[in-house]
Amino acid sequence: MQRTSVVQVSLRSGAVALLTGALLSGCTPAPVPTPAEGAVVAQNLSGPMGVYAAGDGSVWVVDSGTAGTAGSFTVPPDPGSTTPTTINYGDTAQIVHVDAAGKSTVVASLPSLGGPEGAEGASRITMLNGNIYVTSGHWAEGASIARLPKTAAVLKVSGTTVTEVADVWGFEATNNPDKQVKDSHAYGLAAGPDGNLWMTDAGGNDLLKVNPTTGAITLMAVFPNLPNTNPPAGVPPFSEPVPTGVAFLKDGAAYVSLLPGFPFTPGASKVVRVAADGSQQDYATGLSMTTDLQTGPDGNLYAVELGQFGEQGPAPATGSIVRIRAGGVKETVLTGLDTPTAISFNARGDAFITTGGAAAPNTGKVLRWDNFTTRKPVQAP
Template sequence: MVRSKSPIQALLIAGAAIALPLAVVPAASVAETAQPRSSAPVSVASGLDNPRQITFKKGVGFLIAEAGVGGKGPCMPGPEGSPVCFGKSGAITRLRGGNLERLVKKLPSLADKDGAGAIGPSDVIPYGDHRIAFTVGLGADPAVREDLPKKGRWMAMLVAANLRGGHQDGELKEIADLGGFEARENPHPTAPDSNPVSVLKKKKKFLVTDAGGNDWLKVHRDRGVKVLAVFPDRSYAGSDEFQAVPTSVVKGPDGAYYISQLTGFPFVMNAAQIYRAVPGEAPTVYASGLTNVTDLGWHNGTLYAVQISDAGLASGGPPIGSLRQVVPGGTTHPAVAAGLFAPYGVAFKGSNAYVTTCAVCPNKGEVMSVPLG
C-alpha cells in the first residue's frame, strides 16, 4: 500500500468505494439528513470541479480553488498505478451574490480519467490591489513535471495573478517553486514529494504548508524559501508509523499559527492533531483526537476544523466528514455539521461557516452554508 502524502491521493488510495458514491450521494442530501431542519447546511453554489480551500474577503467575495478535472493527457501512474491524466482544467473561482465566475482559468490539473479526485489549485488568498496568490498541488516527485506540457510547470508552485475588474490580466507570475525547493532540500527524510496546500500572507512573506514535503515553509520573493518546521512521522494507538501530511495554516487571535494534520496511511481514526506554531520555536500540540483534517479557520475566537472523513480514509466507505468546533487541549470535538460528503475548505461570513464539499467530484462540488448560532 502506498503511504500517501497527499490529501487527495489518500482518497484515491482508500479504495474504489470512495469513488463510486460520487454520482449517487449528492453533498446536499447527505448534509440535510445529518442535521436538524432548523440548522441544516444549505447549498449556496454547485457545479464546482473538485473544490478545495475557500477564502472570504469583504468587497471581493468568496474565492475558491478548483482542482479541475484533469484532461486528455499525457497520463502517468497515479497513487495505485492507475493513470491520472493532465489537463488545463483548474481554476480560481469567485462566488459573489449567488453567482460563480471563474476568474483564472486553464490552470494545471491531474485527475482520474473520469475527472475525479483531481490535484491542481489548492488554496487562494487575495492581497494588495487586485492581486491573488494561490498554490497548485502535485502530490508527486517534482521531477515528473518534466514529462508534462509547459503549463504543468506551475504544479508544486506558489503563483500570483493580477486581477482587474474581476478578470485575469496578463501572465501568471511565479512567487516560489516549492517543488524545486523540495527536490533540492527534501527537509523530510523520505523520497522527494511536493504538494503545496495552504497559503497565508504575512506582510511581505507567504506561509505555506506542503502536505507532500511534510513541512511548513516561509516564502520571500527576494530571499527564497525557508523551512519553519518539519513534521515528523508518528504512530497512534499501536498503529504503523504514518507521515504528518500538514494541510491548513491559519493565524490565531494570539498571534501564533495553527497547522492541521491529515495524517498519511493507514489514516488512523482520531490520530490527527492541530499544532500551535511560532516561527523560531518547535510546534506544540494544541488539540488531538481529530481525523483527517483538511482545513482550519478562526471565527469569533473559536477554532473550527474540517474533517474530510470522520471514519478515516482507509475505512472502506465513502468520505463522510464534518465541520468541528475545536476544544483547546481536548481529545473530543463537537460536530457543528456532520454527514458532509468529502468536505474540504472553510471560510466565514457573518454568523455562518461556508464549507466546500464533494472535494473529489467533477462538476458536483458545492459550497454549503452552515449556521453557527
C-alpha cells in the first residue's frame, strides 16, 4: 500500500485527511475569535465534519473524533522508511443531535482512526425519507487487519442504533474505478432527487449512488487527476481530484466540489457538473480547498473553503463561504472562518457552519448565521 497514515495520504496523493486536525501536524494554531454574528449551536467538538439542519428545528452534527485505545494495526512504511506506521482506533467519533431548544445529545459513537499526525472518522450526515444517514471513515489496501466495521461505509441511524447500509471499501477493493491505489474515504453525502443517496469517495476519486434500502452501489462518475502547475521538487505534475461535497440544482444534475491534493494550490479547487450519463463539465473554477458544497433555499450553491494552505497546514481564520450563482458566478459572502468544513441551511435561509474542523481537539464548533442567503458579497472572489 502506497498510503500510510490517514494524514500522510493527503500530502502525497490527495485524500482528505487534511479535513481532520492532521495537516496541523506539530502545529498549535493561534486562538481564533468566534465571528461576532455567528451564534454557537454546539461546541467542544473534535474535528466536526458534517452538519444537517432538520425541518423540526433541530441540528445534527458529525464529529470525527480523536482515534482511541480500542486497538491498533499497521500500514506499510512511507517511501524512504522501513518502519510500518501504526494506526490506533476507537469509537470516539460521534453523532450529536441538538434539539430546537439547544440541548445537545450524543446519539451514537463511531470508529475514529489516528496516526502520528492526526485522526479522522465520520464525515457527512443527511436525511432521506425521515431517516438519518452518515458517511463514515477511511480504509486502504495494505492494512494489517481487515476493514473495521462501520469504516469506509454509509451508515443508517435509527434512534441510538447505527447499522451499515453500504460497504464502500468493498466496492473500491473490487472495482478500483480510478485504477490508482485502492483507497476509500466515504465523504460527501446528499439525498438525491431520485430517492437515492449520492456520495463522494474522496479516496477513490469517484461519485457513487447508494440505494438506501438494498445498499447497492452504482458508479456514476470517475474524476480524473488534475495538473499541478510548477510543482515543487519531488511533487508529481498532477494531483488527485479528491471529490468532497455533492449537491443538486433544479436541472437534476449532480454538482461536485473537488479539492486537489498536495500542494493545495490556491485557486485549483472547482465545482464540476456531472450529468445523468456521467459526463463532466466545469461549472465554477478558481476556488481554494473546497470541503463542502450545498444548495441553499435560494436555489444557489454554497461552497465551503477550508482556508489558505501554508507550510504548517491551513492558516487559522482564512476559511470562507462562496455563493455560486447560475452560470458559475462566484461571490464570497463570509470570510475569517477557522477551518470550516461543512454547511447546511434551514428553510428560512439560516446557515449552520462547522468550524475548527482542522484545529485542536475540543475546539470545534457549529455556528449559526441568520438569514444567510440574503447576505451581500463581502469581497471579490
